[in-house]
Amino acid sequence: MLTIGCHLSTAKGYTAMGETACSIGANTFAFFTRNPRGGNARALDRSDVDGLRRIMAENSFGPLVAHAPYTYNPCSAKESARAFALEAMREDLERLEALPGQYYNFHPGCHVGQGAERGVELIVETLLQVMWPEQRTCVLLETMAGKGTEMGRSFEEIAEVIARVGEKRPELADKLGVCLDTCHVHDGGYDVVADLDGVLGEFDRAVGLGRLRAVHLNDSKNPRGAHKDRHEVIGAGYLGSEELGGGLKVFSRIVRHPALSGLPFILETPNELDGYAREIKLLRELAEA
Amino acid sequence: MDLRERKTRASIKQAFLALRAEKSLERITVRELVERAEVGKATFYLHYRSVYDLSDALQREAIAEIVGAIAEPEAYLAAPDRVTRQLFEAFRTHADVVDVLFSGEQAGVLAQSVEHAMRLRVAEQFPQVETDPRVSALFTFEIQGGYYAYRAARARDSEAQVGASPAEQAAVDAIAQAALAITGLIRADG
Numbered sequence: 001m002l003t004i005g006c007h008l009s010t011a012k013g014y015t016a017m018g019e020t021a022c023s024i025g026a027n028t029f030a031f032f033t034r035n036p037r038g039g040n041a042r043a044l045d046r047s048d049v050d051g052l053r054r055i056m057a058e059n060s061f062g063p064l065v066a067h068a069p070y071t072y073n074p075c076s077a078k079e080s081a082r083a084f085a086l087e088a089m090r091e092d093l094e095r096l097e098a099l100p101g102q103y104y105n106f107h108p109g110c111h112v113g114q115g116a117e118r119g120v121e122l123i124v125e126t127l128l129q130v131m132w133p134e135q136r137t138c139v140l141l142e143t144m145a146g147k148g149t150e151m152g153r154s155f156e157e158i159a160e161v162i163a164r165v166g167e168k169r170p171e172l173a174d175k176l177g178v179c180l181d182t183c184h185v186h187d188g189g190y191d192v193v194a195d196l197d198g199v200l201g202e203f204d205r206a207v208g209l210g211r212l213r214a215v216h217l218n219d220s221k222n223p224r225g226a227h228k229d230r231h232e233v234i235g236a237g238y239l240g241s242e243e244l245g246g247g248l249k250v251f252s253r254i255v256r257h258p259a260l261s262g263l264p265f266i267l268e269t270p271n272e273l274d275g276y277a278r279e280i281k282l283l284r285e286l287a288e289a
Numbered sequence: 290m291d292l293r294e295r296k297t298r299a300s301i302k303q304a305f306l307a308l309r310a311e312k313s314l315e316r317i318t319v320r321e322l323v324e325r326a327e328v329g330k331a332t333f334y335l336h337y338r339s340v341y342d343l344s345d346a347l348q349r350e351a352i353a354e355i356v357g358a359i360a361e362p363e364a365y366l367a368a369p370d371r372v373t374r375q376l377f378e379a380f381r382t383h384a385d386v387v388d389v390l391f392s393g394e395q396a397g398v399l400a401q402s403v404e405h406a407m408r409l410r411v412a413e414q415f416p417q418v419e420t421d422p423r424v425s426a427l428f429t430f431e432i433q434g435g436y437y438a439y440r441a442a443r444a445r446d447s448e449a450q451v452g453a454s455p456a457e458q459a460a461v462d463a464i465a466q467a468a469l470a471i472t473g474l475i476r477a478d479g
Contacts, residue, residue: 011294032335070334230341268338270345272353278409 002287003062005029006267006276015051024277028264033092064101073109075122090130105140108152119151124164133171140179145187145229155206183218189225255287300326355379362410369472370465404432
């Protein structure tokens with residue numbers, strides 16, 4: 001069975017997220033690790049977390065994909081921004097140990113003119129400081145569209161970060177993985193529409209498919225290589241719309257691909273809950289057809 | 290959504306509408322938006338992925354309100370003239386927000402989105418609108434054609450902004466009649 005869900009609001013707590021997920025036919029979801037109001041995360045309520053665990057067990061959920069807030073920039077040129085990212089990521093990872101989620105996804109950040117080489121160095125430095133060998137959570141670097149000075153624009157760039165962490169602390173590298181965003185890689189120039197096998201082959205050569213732990217399933221408002229990062233609802237963008245050169249067959253191939261089988265698929269499409277429910281239903285049909 | 294969250298969203302929306310009335314979507318930065326809304330950048334990113342995401346969300350909200358203003362959108366094929374009139378009434382009521390949110394490059398999004406929302410409602414009782422290519426094409430023609438005819442009529446009519454002028458009323462009457470005729474073509478397949 002396809003493991004699929006969408007990004008949910010943490011406002012009403014963990015049990016409520018589990019209930020909402022079930023109500024839209026989801027068996028995973030993504031959520032922000034912290035409510036950045038005042039910089040402090042909500043204190044964990046054990047019974048609330050246990051409620052979510054129960055729902056997950058009863059409904060055969062797959063792994064959850066926690067998401068770091070977009071405001072972290074571990075490779076900023078500003079010391080204060082890097083320090084904030086470091087502090088916040090460490091706190092997030094500590095808190096995630098008490099949650100059922102197994103994945104922590106983050107945007108590698110923007111090098112803001114320092115160059116990609118320096119960007120890689122800074123991300124590696126951050127990861128070495130926020131991770132520890134016994135942690136349960138796997139940290140996922142997200143593939144990015146490459147707008148502006150965004151890091152993670154190519155599989156090679158992500159592979160470089162993982163390799164360098166591995167050189168210094170091999171025991172930490174085991175806890176590193178990748179979240180592939182279909183809109184981002186398409187915007188980044190990879191031909192998801194016509195050559196999914198080729199794209200995954202390239203990923204395998206650069207990073208290794210074993211590192212691929214989650215998929216952000218999004219359509220794109222822009223043509224391949226646009227480096228824009230504007231998500232579209234499934235079927236209305238350059239991946240899923242026949243008018244734009246794609247088609248639902250593109251998503252069908254993604255959700256049925258053996259290399260992606262069993263991974264959590266997270267929708268980040270511009271939708272409200274009813275729209276997500278429809279997309280989840282559609283993608284389940286495509287997966288089972 | 291609690292009260293504080295609603296207030297945050299409302300101030301972000303107001304700030305965005307003010308900025309959007311001044312310039313194109315592409316030129317609005319999160320920084321100026323949060324300054325005007327008097328919320329933190331982190332708070333903004335808790336709710337939206339980007340300025341584009343915010344624009345998409347507000348567009349969806351507007352579409353939902355427009356389609357929600359129609360008493361029984363699923364009765365479209367039974368009474369297309371009545372639904373058409375209600376639809377344009379809803380456009381007029383929401384004109385201030387709609388004109389801002391769907392200006393410039395976003396202009397084409399409105400007709401498509403309204404059609405999509407109507408289609409979902411109609412398909413609940415009349416699945417042919419999704420499954421039969423001929424019915425589907427006629428439905429697109431009906432909704433999007435009607436919308437563009439209405440918009441062009443409004444653009445030609447200098448008094449349109451203040452309410453339903455006689456010229457606008459005449460245009461809506463004509464579009465409602467056209468909707469009846471097109472629905473006749475759809476039913477002929479029935």
